[in-house]
Amino acid sequence: MNDFLNAIPSLPWWTWIFLFLFIVAIYDVFIQKRHTIKHNFPVVGHLRYWLESIGPEMRQYFVANNREELPFNRIERGWIYASAKKENNYEGFGSDRDLYAHQHIFIKNRMIGYQVPSDHPNKTEPNFIPCAKVMGAYNNRRKPFRPGSIVNVSAMSFGSLSAAAVEAMNKGVQKSGAYHNTGEGGLSPYHKHGGDIVFHFGTGYFGVRTEDGNFSMEKMKKLV
Template sequence: MAVVGWVAFGILLLVCAVAVYDVLQRRHSILRTFPVIGHLRFLLEDVGPELRQYIVTGNDEERPFSRDQRRWVYATAKRANANFGFGTDNDLELSANYLIVKPAVFPLPAPAPGDDHLECRKVLGAARGRARAFRPASVVNISGMSFGALSAPAIAALNKGAAIAGCLHNTGEGGVSDHHLQGGDLVFQIGTGYFGCRTPDGRFSLERLVELVGQHPIRALEIKLSQGAKPGLGGVLPAAKVTPEIARIRGVPVGQTCVSPSTHSAFSDVDSLLDTVEEIAAATGLPVGIKSAVGELGFWEDLANRMVSTGRGVDFITIDGGEGGTGAAPLAFSDHVALPFKLGFSRVHAIFAAAGLDERIVFVGSAKLGFPETALLAMAMGCDLVNVGREAMLALGCIQAQRCHTGHCPTGVATQSRWLTRGLDPQDKAARVANYVSGLRHDLLRLAHACAVSHPALVTLDSFEILDGHFGSRPAGEVFATPGAGTAKKWDDRVV
């Protein structure tokens, strides 16, 4: 019995030691928040592929991101081995809508390890003569995710990671907080609630916006018309998440549900939108763009026509797909409202290309584009930049628990709970975000070189085919037909 007692005491001592280590370490959010038992998650993750192979699901069956996709993001963020062995486990011949990149017989030499220098081919704002036009240093940037929807440590890690990687960090519509000021350059998003640039009664304030721009490292302004998660609806921040800090930043009451209207009050049609864009650009000197999911095309046709006829215009257009969005939404909206990115973007780009405006606008793609092959296709379709949202959350440690709307995110990413957020160390996660962005750029460059061009923006749709699941395929240029599809691209110094 004495031996049993000593063994039990030893086990208890070991458990206590592990618990103390877990609480004090800063590399794993799960372990800091759930000491000892959190190790079960990593154990299950290690043996998961073997269990799922025979019992549950395969590596490509989970949604919204498959296990293979998440494993690639996690490994890239940790600078671990991101290669996969024993060939693909996808059934290529029977997979419908499966993307194939067609390598050149004589590719360019592969980029050196760590080479991820990929700046935008256009100068943002130059075509319209904005005073503070600039060339984005990175083709991969962080999408709009507000403080409030995400936690303070998560926002701080994203911004510091953006600073390390040299990319832009979109604030989301929730305003600029101290957590956004960790060294990364910002794109300030203007939503329907005008948080950070509003009057006490919730109207847009140009004076407040100019003041905000003067105080913070804001490089561009994005007017959000809609987003992929819930186009046609405004944002909702539950009362439990409206802390005194968030209320101060947004200019709303503490502890009350914060609702963004479904539409803007500063403008109501294309003409007044363009007036607002030009007024903001003149007052701030910054490039001004719009973000929207895609539904009816009349708006885009009217916008292109009026840009040609009046000389007014936006500097960039961010297209969000209906399959995108980090925010919580009603199921009908998240599943059935707005076109998916590839369809929506190809139709909008075709409108502006037909009007001769495609080289005067910087096009930004958003919605599950945080993987090398999908980002490359987006750039071949006409995107100049890609924004990553949920993929950046995965780099932060998100485990796809899908509890973003509950306030109980176990990794501390999408919650305001002090207990849960304490597990997320901004220093460690910033490095992982930077590693992920750098790794995505590097793989984009590798794919471009495999297609025998020096930059992914020079890849054309001729380099892609779409498998149909019936032992056939279609050229991507036919599937996503746009004016100029399949033609060679060149650097245009008149634009850049």
């Protein structure tokens, strides 16, 4: 025993590595029962699980391109980071964009810009982009409505948002010329801060129902 202990310091370094791998192999084959890969491929099987663990990072930095990840790709994250840090967030039109993709929107440069008529809304408000759809025009309603913006606030119930959030959104649509869909949670005072309102009521008739749960035209008229 003493001779063995005295010989330990003189063993080469690779002997310790071989001994460690031998112990790992014995454990993989005869002791652990969870992983079939480790049992069939002792020692080497650990490499497979290690590569699998760093797979997302490998794909993120070496495989996926700048516009391939979801829900936000590398270009979008970079823009968000730069905006949050108040750094330069300008983005040029690079060649890594798929200009022929379905519904891809981009700005085409012109040497001479289009001159709008003097009575055109964009003459006084260059950012005005009205909606192409006129609500009620197809059915010849007496008062058809054309939204002043193609970007609007979709239906979100007042029951799922705070009063401050509803108020902030309505003030925002008032400034941008958009409209605010109330969702099925009823029309609250926080929806009434100058922005256009689309009163959305579903089967629950929140705010416009009778005591027995039916629709009330009288309450509807009071709201409008």
